[in-house]
Amino acid sequence: MITIGELTLVLLAGSFLTAIFVVTVSFYSIKRGHFYFPRLVKSGLVMSEGMVKGICNFFSLDDKELTAFFIRLHNTMNSKAFSKIESSKRAVFLPQCLRNSQCPANLTPEGLQCRRCGRCEIGQNIDRLENLGYNVWIAPGSTLIKRMVIKYKPEAVIGIGCLVEVKEGLDLLDKINIVGMGVLTMKDGCVETALNWNDLFEVALLGLEDK
Known part of the structure; x- marks a missing residue:
């Protein structure tokens, strides 16, 4: 003893x-x-x-500052591996909180289907990402993300959200051996949050600069 x-x-x-x-x-x-x-x-x-x-x-x-640091560190360490993966094998999950409160999008088994109504910036940026070859989903919750990962088996994922959501998502991706990159929203919340889209494309274009 x-x-x-x-x-x-x-x-x-x-x-x-x-x-x-x-x-x-x-x-x-x-x-x-x-x-x-x-x-x-x-x-x-x-x-x-x-x-x-x-x-x-x-x-x-400030432990939030520490969490943000961990996400930046995680992205830095994964950037080389992420760059080597074809865009067609990458996925982007956008949180539903980015949409306008009057969003007319329909909820389907594969998430919200954007109707390009112009009330927010999601539609035009989905088009940009898909033109790069990405698979893009608007996720109403983590259950949808897990289901799409199992169904489509992406080799790399970009997750967007608040500190807690991104940190938990990166931890999960590490456990299932998928290269994960995180992008933080500019403010927390459940409705009409904001994203610096340049931050997202800075990550999304890794390895695709010519394209």
Whole structure:
């Protein structure tokens, strides 16, 4: 029992030190605008996410800023692999919250079907993405995303949403070995949120610059 107790203490101490390392390096990276020890930081954050957030709360640090940093780090580490995948094997999932409150889109088994009514910018940007070869869906929820991934088996996915949605989506894609890239909306909410479409196309055009 003593040995088990000692091992438990060692593991807890290791987890705590890992979390301290992740928080310190992450916020230093944010301040400097450069990723330091990216693979170690990503692995450490995955292993000790709860403790990392606890440390942030204890020191009154913004854990949202840390989550945004993780998403940028994730994108940077995946960009090379993403660039090598053909656009026809990539998928984009747009959240329904981007649409206008008076949106006339029909809900189908494969998500909302945009009617190009011009009330928002979704229609014209779907056309741009599809012209690049992308498969695009407007998702009313995560269930639709999971169903389309199983049905169409994309090799790469760009997910758009708020911090929590994108973080959870990237974690899921990592688990099922799909290259994931995240793009954050400009504000949170369930109705008429906003997206900087240039941020999306900056990711979408990776490996397709000539096209």
